[in-house]
Amino acid sequence: MKVEVQWKKLVKPSVPTPSDRQKWKLTSMDELQMPNYVGVIFYYRDNAENPGVDISQRLHQMEESLSKTLTLFYPMAGRYVEDDGCFIDCNDLGVEFVHAKVDGQIDQLLHGDPDMDLLDHLSQFPTNIVGNPLVVIQVTTFECGGSAVALRSTHKIGDVYTMAMFINSWATACRGNVDVTVCPSFELSSLFPVKASTVVNWPPPRIIGSKELIMSRFRFSGDAILKLKALARVDAKDSMAKNFQPSRVEVVSALLSRALVNIDRYKHGEGRTFAVYMTFNLREKINLTIPANSCGNFFAMIFGRSDQPVSGKRNLEFNGMVNIIHNMISDAKTKYATVVDREEFCSMVENSIAEFVETASSSEECTIAFSSWCRFGLHEIDFGWGRPVLVSNISLNLRSIFLVDDEEGRGIDAWTTTSEDEMTLLKQDPDILAFTS
Numbered sequence: 001m002k003v004e005v006q007w008k009k010l011v012k013p014s015v016p017t018p019s020d021r022q023k024w025k026l027t028s029m030d031e032l033q034m035p036n037y038v039g040v041i042f043y044y045r046d047n048a049e050n051p052g053v054d055i056s057q058r059l060h061q062m063e064e065s066l067s068k069t070l071t072l073f074y075p076m077a078g079r080y081v082e083d084d085g086c087f088i089d090c091n092d093l094g095v096e097f098v099h100a101k102v103d104g105q106i107d108q109l110l111h112g113d114p115d116m117d118l119l120d121h122l123s124q125f126p127t128n129i130v131g132n133p134l135v136v137i138q139v140t141t142f143e144c145g146g147s148a149v150a151l152r153s154t155h156k157i158g159d160v161y162t163m164a165m166f167i168n169s170w171a172t173a174c175r176g177n178v179d180v181t182v183c184p185s186f187e188l189s190s191l192f193p194v195k196a197s198t199v200v201n202w203p204p205p206r207i208i209g210s211k212e213l214i215m216s217r218f219r220f221s222g223d224a225i226l227k228l229k230a231l232a233r234v235d236a237k238d239s240m241a242k243n244f245q246p247s248r249v250e251v252v253s254a255l256l257s258r259a260l261v262n263i264d265r266y267k268h269g270e271g272r273t274f275a276v277y278m279t280f281n282l283r284e285k286i287n288l289t290i291p292a293n294s295c296g297n298f299f300a301m302i303f304g305r306s307d308q309p310v311s312g313k314r315n316l317e318f319n320g321m322v323n324i325i326h327n328m329i330s331d332a333k334t335k336y337a338t339v340v341d342r343e344e345f346c347s348m349v350e351n352s353i354a355e356f357v358e359t360a361s362s363s364e365e366c367t368i369a370f371s372s373w374c375r376f377g378l379h380e381i382d383f384g385w386g387r388p389v390l391v392s393n394i395s396l397n398l399r400s401i402f403l404v405d406d407e408e409g410r411g412i413d414a415w416t417t418t419s420e421d422e423m424t425l426l427k428q429d430p431d432i433l434a435f436t437s
Helices: 055-069 116-122 160-174 222-234 248-268 318-337 342-361 420-428 430-435
Strands: 003-011 023-025 037-044 079-081 087-089 095-102 135-142 147-154 214-220 274-281 299-305 366-372 390-393 400-405 412-418
Touching: 003 055, 003 116, 037 160, 055 095, 055 135, 055 160, 095 116, 116 214, 147 160, 214 222, 214 248, 214 420, 222 248, 222 318, 222 430, 248 274, 248 318, 248 366, 248 400, 248 412, 248 420, 248 430, 274 318, 274 342, 299 318, 299 342, 318 342, 342 366, 390 400, 390 412, 412 420, 420 430
Parallel strands: 095 135, 274 366, 366 400
Antiparallel strands: 003 095, 023 087, 037 147, 037 390, 079 087, 135 147, 214 412, 274 299, 400 412
């Protein structure tokens, strides 16, 4: 399929940002983030119940509501500045709004493996955040009347919680309910200011679309997840079996991790350790008080690691991996719930990200990185023509796994980016084949 851009424009806030809000400082956690664009794509079939609205009207509604939404999320219409300390100049230059057309049917995207090159064209973005729009939105329309709405934003201004809050507010305004959108807070920088410049040596990017990294979607239905939960409890000790209730994220992460560790052993032999990392949203999990609807980056990296090299058995046990991931999440909840000092809290978050970057940059250990986007309401994003039939992350130049709720909310789609040879073996794993569709 060929994607052709029809036009681009900068959408500015409908009301100018007040002078006392025109400089938004980053938090200590914002400064740690990779200076790249992350994002999400929502896929919509044509809404036959609303045939009177053509694409030009639809785009006009989206543009007007976006302009109104930016008056609340004003830093997103600004520009990133590195001089005199990193900050966002809230100068109302606007976010980039793009309309594109594709010569194909949206159903071609909903089945099978995603086309990496096509995903890149559904969500184009700058390569450098300095001086460029912090948010890029692309609405791509298909011959069938379906559409894909892609949003990319620089990681420096927020995490997936921030991104979900913004796009949900925009969609709500697009439906004509601008008065009931959330009121975001941008006060984290005053609570967690940058004390000193922190440098995280992120590994150099690898090329997406080459033979090095490819992406696939592994679909775990709600019924498959119930079976995985039951399987995880089978080998639990009798004293724990009644209380052991692993989550959807835990069992899916465990199954994929187990397969990837076994693939690593196949490629490199026994004797290597492994580490499973996962993003951990810290909102509502700490004693420190933060404003409701806080925008910015507010997460840590948590990890579970094998105490010793995996050897002596043909394959790593599924239940053992479930325990590792369940314990790492449980321990993180306890660890961060006890912190009462803000500087100590920032140091813990900084250390967690620095350790992840160091481990991921090394080839001495099998490292598996998860980001869970479950329970962020991404399948509720309705611009006025219905809920999305599919939600995906954008193509990313990192070996990673993104977990997203399926359309029904009971299952999980695991968007997995890895090397081509690993992907081939992953798709041949008997347990992956047994529990995915």
